[in-house]
Amino acid sequence: MNKSTLKYIGKRLLISCATLLVISVVLFLMVRFLPGSPINNEKLSDAQRAIIEAKYGLDKPLIVQYVNYFKNMLTGDFGVSMNLYKDMPVSSLVGDAAKISFAYGICAVIIGSVIGILLGVFAALHRNTIWDTLATVISVIGVSIPSFVFALFILIFFAADLQLIPTMYDESQVVYSSIMPVLALSVGVIANVARFTRTEMISVLNSEYITLAKAKGLDGKTVIFKHALRNALIPVITILGPILVNLMTGTMVVEKICSVPGLGKLLINSIQASDYNVILACSFLYAVMYIFMMLIIDVSYGIIDPRIRLGKDD
Amino acid sequence: MEDIKFLDDDFQLVGDKQDITKDVVSPAKPAWKDALGRFCKNKGAVIGCAVILIITLLAIFAPMFSSWKFDAIDTSMKNIGPCAKHWFGTDTYGRDLWVRIWTGTRYSLFIAVVAIFIDVVVGITYGLISGYFGGMVDSVLQRIQEIINSIPTLVVLTLLLMVMKSSLFTIILALSFTEWIGMSRITRAQVLKVKEDEFVLASRTLGASDFFIIFKEILPNIYSQMIIMVMMSIPNAIFYEAYLSFVGLGLPIPLASLGTLINDGFNSFLVYPYMMMIPVVIFSLLMLSFNLFGDGLRDALDPTMKEM
C-alpha cells in the first residue's frame, strides 16, 4: 500500500462519515414525520399521552431531540423501544436481530461462492457442451429472479405436506431450520459468481501463459487450479458489490417469508408500530453496512487494479 | 486521311458494369437494421421479447373478455381450484383468479412502466443539468445524489410509503424516487464526454443556445444506453412493487398487483398452493423475460459494452 492509496482511503472514509451524518438527519426527520406515534394505545387520555411523550423526550423541539439522540448514539446508546418491546434498550434488540441476519448473509455468501465457483469452472472446462448451456441457464435464472421467489418455491415444494426439512425459522432448531432460507438467499450469489467465473476462466484459459504452462508439461489439474483459477478469481471481487447489495434486499423479504427474526423483520415490525428508536437504529445500521460495503469495494478495486482508482469523481 | 471502318464487333457494350471495381464487402444498412439483426440472433432475447408481449397482451385483454370481475366477491364459490369455469381458480373471497391475476399483472406493469418513465425524465434532466453546467452546480447535485444513493432502496421505499400512505400514485412516486440515479449517472458521464467534442463546439460557435445543444446534440447520443437502462430497470420496479406488497404497503384494497396476489396467496399456500403458485410463475416469467430482453438489447445496441 503506497501513500496515495492511503490518502485515497482516508478521503473516502471522510466522505462516508459525512454522508452518514447527513443520512442520520434525513432518517431522523423521516421517522418523525411518520403518521401516528409510538404511543398508540387508543384508550389513553390526552394527558397521559403527553406524560409518556415527555418521558421519551418527544415533547422537545425536533432539533433538541436530534442532538440528544446523536450524542447518545455516539456512546452506543440507541435509546429504548417505545412500543414494540416497551422500554427495552434498542441496542440489544437490534444486536440480536443483526446477529441472525449477518449469519444468514455470511453463510449465503460462502455457500454461494463455493458452489458458484465450482459451477463456473465446470462450465468453462466443458465449454459448448450441454453442461455449459445448463450452467448458463441456471445462472441466467438465478440472476433474474429475486431470492424471495426461490424461498416461495422452496416453501411450496418442501413445506406443503412432505415436512422433510423445516422451511420456516424455528427457535427450537435454529441451524436446521435455517438451511432452506440460506439456500434461497444463496441462489442469487451462485448465479452471479458462476456467470462471472465462467467468463473469466474462459479468457484465462485462452491466455498465453496457460498455453505455456501446458507446454511445460504440467498436468491438467495443476494448470487449472494453480494457474488458471487463481487468476480468474481475483476479479470476482469486483462483483461483490452487486452481490452484497442484492443479498441485503434479499434477506429483508426472505426473513419475512421464512419468519426469521432478523434485522429486516424487525425494521418492518418497528415501522408498523412507529417505534421511532428501533426504526432509526435498524435503518441506520442498513445505511452503515451499505456505505461500508461500497467503501470496501471501492478500496479493494483500487488495490487490485490501480488503474480503476477513483481519485477523481466518476 | 485513310478511311477507317469500324466493324460491328470492334466495340462491346459496357452496359451496367461500370462499378465493377467497387469493393462490396458489406452492404450499407441503417444502424437499427444492424442492431435488429444482432438482436434476432440472440435466441434468449427473442423468446424474452415474445413472452413479454404475450403477458402484456393477456394483461390488457384477458380481463376485458371475461364474464367475471376482478373484485366481485361471492363466497359461495370460494377456494375453487383451477377448472374449466375458473381457469386459475378462485381465491378465499370467491373472486375469479384468471381475471384477478391478469388485472394484477396489468397494474404491476403499469406501475413499473410509469415509474420508469418518470425516472428517465428526472434522471436525464438531473444528469444533463449536472453534467452540462458543471462546476458548483455539478458538485452540489452530485453530493445530493450520493446521499440519496447511499440509503438502501428498501429503507427509503418503506419509509416514503409510510409517510405518504400507499396508493397507486404514491407507489409510483416512491419507485421513481429510487431508480433515477442510474439514469442521471449515465447521462452525466455521456454529457461530460460529448461536451468537449468538436461538433458541440461547432454548434456553439454557430450560435446555438444551451437548450438547443442539449436536445439536438447530446440527447441523441445517449438514447441507446437509456433504452438498455430502462429495460434493466423495469424488472427492478416490478420487484420493488412486490416487495412493498409483502411488507403490507401495497396497493389499497380491492386493487391487485402481482405483489399483493403473491402475498395473499402466501397466506394460504399450505392449503391452496395454486393461489400463490400462479402469480409467482407469472412474476418469475416477467422478471426473466425482461432480463433476457435487456441483455439482448444491450448486446444488439451497444456491442462494445462489456457484460458484467
Next chain:
Amino acid sequence: MKKLLSLMLCALMALTLAGCGGSGSAGKTFTFASELDIKNLDSSDADDGMSFDALHACIDGLMGLDKDGNIVGAIAKDHTVSDDGLVHTFKLRNAKWSNGDPVTAKDFVYAWHRIVKNNGNYAYMLGTDGAAITGVDEIMEKIANKEKVADSDYDAMGVKAVDDKTLEVTTTRKIDYFEELMTFPCYYPINQKFCEKAGDQYGKSAKNILSNGAFVMDSWSPGSKATFKKNDKYWNKKAVKLDTLVMNLVQEPKVGATNFKSGKNDFTTINSELVDKYKKDKAYTTFGEGYLFYLSLNFKTKELQNLNVRTALSYAINRDDFADNVLKDGSKGATGYVPSGLSTSPDGKDFREEAGTLVSYDAAKAQEYLDKGLQELGVSKIKLRLTYGTDESPMDQMATYLQNAFSKLNGLEIEMVATTKQDRIYNKQKNGDFDICCTRWGPDYADPTTYLNLLLDGNANNYGKYSNAAYEEKMNEVTDASDAKDRWQKMIEAEKIAMDDYAFIPVFEKGAAALKNPKVKNLVQKAVGVPYTFNYVDIK
C-alpha cells in the same frame, strides 16, 4: 483475508451453537406458542394480552379465577362491601412472595400509587372510567396540568392498608363488577423493596420480576421464548399441576401449526387460512376473543346524518357470510353492539341473549333505504370514504368484504382509504377526517357499559361525535340505578336506542381458532382481562 474468513466462520459457529442449546426439563411441561411477544412485566405499564398472560402466571391479584373461569378470591380471602357500596374491605390470606416476604396490603397500596404516579397505560382504570377510586381523578388532573402532586394527595387516595392483612378501598360510585375488575393486572400487588431495588429495570427481565403466583419466571429472551417454573412458595400450590410452563414466540401461525403437529407445542393459535386444513382435526378449537369489530360513522358527514343511509349501510352487510365463509376462525356475525359472552345478567343470562338481534342483512331493504335516503338528500348518488388500517388483521379482510358489499348498492360509491392503525386513530378519527371507519373495541371489564359508554357525548373515543339526548338520559338512569336487575334492563333499552339510530354499525365478534393438545385440561380462556390463565393446566 484467510484469518478474517476463519474468524468469521468461528463467530458463525459460536452463534449457531448458542442457538442449539436445547432445554431438558423433567415433569409436566406445557408449551404455549404465541404469535405475540411478551412486552413488559411491570403490572403498572403492561397493556397487551401476552404480557398479561405472563404476568398472571407469576402474580396473583386480589381476585382470580377458578379452573372453570369463575371469579374467586386469590390473595383476598374475603371481600365485604359497605351498605352504600362505596367501601370495599379485603382480608388477605397468608401468601408469600418468592423471596420469602409476606404479601401485605401495603404491596397493593404501593402498586396502586405507582401506577397513578407513573401514569401507566391503565391508570385510567383506577379513575372514574374503571374502579373509580377516590382521589385518583384529582391526582391525574394535577399531573395533566403539570402541577406538583404532594404525598398528601396520594395519602388521600382511596386505597389504605388498615393493617398488614386488611386492604380498604373507597370508591366514588357504586360499582357492581368490582370483584371482576380486581382480576385485571393493573390492580396486582408489587413488592416495594424489590421494585425499588430493580429501579427502571423492574419487569424488564426474568430476574427483575418477583412472583407471588403459580409460577416463577425462569428465563426470558424477548423475541423468542420465556420459561416458568412452578412456585414452591405459592399459597395454592396444590392446584398447580405443571412443573414447567414455556411460552414460545412463533410469529408465523404456519410454523406454530407444523410444530404442533410434530409435538413441539401443546397450544397454538392459527389463522383463518389454516382453518380449512385443520378444522377436522380433533385438536381444533375455537373461542371468542371479546373484540367487537364495527364501523364508526362520522356524524359530521352530511350524508351519514341521514338515518336511512345509515340503515342502508347496516342492511347491506351479510355478517354471517363474512364470519363463516371468509374469516372462518370462530368469529360470529354481530347482532348488536355489546358482544356475546361478555357479561351475564343478575339472572345468569347473557346480555346478547336478552337484548336480542338488532342488526341484520337484507340486500333488498338496503337498496330501499338507500333510495329513500338519496331522495331525502336530493341527490342521485353519494360518495363515502371507507377508512381501514392495513396493519390490523383482519381489518383488511373486513374492508375488502365491505367495499364489495357497499358497492353493490346503486347510488353509493365507496372510496377506500388505506392507512395504519395509529394514523387511523390519531389523525383520521381524532380529527374527524373520515366517513366510515373500520374500528374495533376490546372490553376493559365484563360489563356492557365498557361498550355503551363509547356512545356518550364527550367520550374521548366517540370519534364520530354521535350525540343523542334520549340515549344520554337512559345511560344516566343506568348509572343511578340502585337495583342490579333494573340497571340491566336499562342497559338493554339503551343499546336498543343506539342501534335503532344506527349510531355504530356492528359487524362481527372476533373469534380465534387454535390447535390444542387434547390431553391438555383446564386451560382457562377469557375474553376480558387476562386472556389465558395457566395456573390449573394439567396434562393427562
